[in-house]
Amino acid sequence: MTTIYIAEDQEMLNSALSAILDLEDDFEIIGNATDGQMAFQEITTLKPDIAILDIEMPNLTGLEVAQELRLNHQNIKIIILTTFARKKYFESAVASEVNAYLLKDSPTDKLVDTIHKILDGQIIYDANLVSSILTAVKNPLTAQELKIMQEFALGKNTQEIAETVFLSSGTVRNYISSILSKTGTHSRIEALNIAKKNNWI
Template sequence: MIRVVIAEDQKLLREALTSLLSLEDDIEVVGVAADGQSAWEAIQQHEPDVCLLDIEIPVLTGLEIAKKLRALRCSSKIMIVTTYARPGFLQQAMDLKVEGYLLKDEPIDFLIESIRKVMAGERVISMDLAAALFLKEENPLTERETDVLRMAQEGLTTKEIAKSLFLTDGTVRNYLSLAIQKLEVETRQQATEKAHERGWI
């Protein structure tokens, strides 16, 4: 029996996936979560064979959960399910060596077969995403610039970012200015939007 935990914040899709996977004789849904923290707790509790993770779930993203699982050398297979064919997200997932990366508009039969393939030791990527690997765009941002932009995206002020990262206001402004230049945009908001669109934050 393949034991699965599903992390998906859209209620309708979460319930549909749970129902459809539960119809399979060899698949059991042992945990369901609407946000990353609940998903992490369910994974720790159930130790599933497969973690089916949406990328943009609240609290902890699917990629952040994948990082935690890899850091702990957890044996669970990781399958990312997403609406987005963004090269940045795909590259992060590939760097984490996730076993599956699928688009949400794939047929349910493809998802079910992918779960079985992953359990058999294969890696599965949606065909539409395979092309994105060849369009890989290098992330020009440093780790610190990425941190600052991520916090700016969350709505934090320069002062709040500085306090959180133990930096001066001027240093944070410098990081933001560098990020804006590297991303070839004009404002902080444009920088966060472009970095998010590319999957870099």
């Protein structure tokens, strides 16, 4: 019997995953949590064969839980579930030696198949996820432009951004013009959408 622990901060999805996987004759759900810190504590105590971790959770992220488990030499197979095709997340997951990295909208049978495969020693990374990361448009924005973009993502106007980044309003306007030019857009909102789509911010 393969024991499984599920850490997912959306309670409905957590319950659904538990119910679906518990239907498998060779799987047993031995615990779940909606909080990363609780998940880490219970996983180290219960020592399941498989830990399924959502990336974004309160207190500790799924990636932080994975890192802590590896640092504590826990011999547990780790599956990361994500809705985010972000390069930095993927790189962190690989560095933490997770056994699988899947999109949340993957079919249930794919998750079941993945569990069986990693138990056999395979490493599984979702092909669509990897492809989207590797083919993302190269970021043309400078560090300062990204900083200013992050400020207007918070809804700040030009003057407020200038005060935050210690630049003149004119200089900030020039940076924003450069951002719009490099992204081929006509508004801050359009530029933000492009940046988020390509995981620049």
